[in-house]
Amino acid sequence: MSPSPSFFVIVALVDLVHAIPLDQKHQARQASIWNPLSPCASCFRSSWTQGPECTTNTILQSTISRVLNPPASETSTYTPTKWCTDYLRQTDWATSYATSSGVSTYTSWTITHLFVTVTDLDHPTSTMFCPIPSSGMECGWDSNTVAPIEQGEDWSIEHYYNPEECQQVCLEHKLCRAYRIDGNTQNGWSCEIFNVGLGRNASNVINPTASGSQWWDRNCLAHIPTACRQSTRTPPPISTTISDPAIVTDPTDPTATTSTPASARPTITTAPTAVPRGLSKRDAPLPPYMSDLSYFWSGMYLTPACSCLISSALPPAKSTSTRTVTSWTASTTVSTTYEDWFTVTTTPRETTVYSSIN
Structure with missing residues (x-):
């Protein structure tokens, strides 16, 4: 003013x-x-x-x-x-x-934070498979030879999956009986699935070596998801639905106020010395x-x-x-309040975990 x-x-x-x-x-x-x-x-x-x-x-x-x-x-x-x-x-x-002389006016301003919650329903439901272990399954074999024709390799998948993803791909394919993973490739992990199982003592694998990390029957438990890690003595149920909502803090008080102090009060000024004449x-x-x-x-x-x-x-x-x-x-001092709006998005997710058939 x-x-x-x-x-x-x-x-x-x-x-x-x-x-x-x-x-x-x-x-x-x-x-x-x-x-x-x-x-x-x-x-x-x-x-x-x-x-x-x-x-x-x-x-x-x-x-x-x-x-x-x-x-x-x-x-x-x-x-x-x-x-x-x-x-x-x-x-x-x-x-x-x-x-x-006069009276100076200062503004003390306050910001009020307001939250509005929006639910995102576009996230797709994901599916995971829990294999049922079997007494005749073979897990953890190596081989220096792969014969895709004899071992029934399925060429319908991309090859770049890690071990957990590779087993899930095998479980998604009803005809898949075994998968092979290799982490020593130039592009990282390589995944292959086969319609012929390993057989007893990996008899269907060419030049097998025990205690390896390449060949696995589909029902092996080494690469199962965390949600599937239950007691192996009791098979998991046929289907289970678990809820995995996004963790969002929903404030009980929709507003939170933060105040910013006004500027420091001025000191009384006096007339300066006159500018020299020129x-x-x-x-x-x-x-x-x-x-x-x-x-x-x-x-x-x-x-x-x-x-x-x-x-x-x-x-x-x-x-x-x-x-x-x-x-x-x-x-x-004049007080002024400003509203600052924030949007909080919640994403409810349901992951259905199924048991596969051996």
Whole structure:
């Protein structure tokens, strides 16, 4: 909010003409302002004398010729000496201050978190198989030879499954009686399923070696899912349904409020020290035909050129500016509440675990 000023203190302006020492009011031009790279700002406050460079310096004479010889199209609105008198005119500037007092307003904001629960029903039901162990099953054999034709390999599956996945693929296929896994391939695990079982002592496997990790009958328990790990003495039921809901914390209080403190209270301010008054040459516009001299490096000879054509400029002009400094005498706080909504998604999942038939 913008406070209403209760009082103003105006800093009086000082006439800078009288602030310049008398011995600086009239200076020899050639000793003070001839250096075009560093022109003297206070040398044009009164009158001056022309220096010898006005007739001896080639570059300066060229600029003087530009100023004195405008094209015919410019003569109706442009007079060289009149323009130089305005171009070399000084500007005195000063800053005054107005001090106001008021009450500052601060906002204390609070965020309220709101939760809404959405149920995702698109997740598909997954199926897992629990094999029933049999007395004649053969588990854990190796072989350095695979004969797909004799052993009835089923080519309908992709080969890149880990051991747990490979057994589930075998159990999904009613004709599958054995599976083989190999973890030493370039692409990781390799899985193969066969419609011919291992036979007693792996008699259907070529060159079998006991206590291996490649060949398994479909009902072996080495790679069964965790949900199937029940007592092997009692076969698992024909079908079991287990619930596996997503774990979501459903807050009893639908809102949770978090407050953020307001900014620190300000200290009472006072009016700063006045900006020092300054002096600068006015930037009078160039005639259109000299617009190419608007840049410093191309027009830095304009100031000494004009000082060669006239001996005094227009009296300095005054320029003032006012700044307001606010002194806060008190403060007030306004509370604002924002709502921040969150969506919590629950995904109910049911995994049906079946028992396979040996």
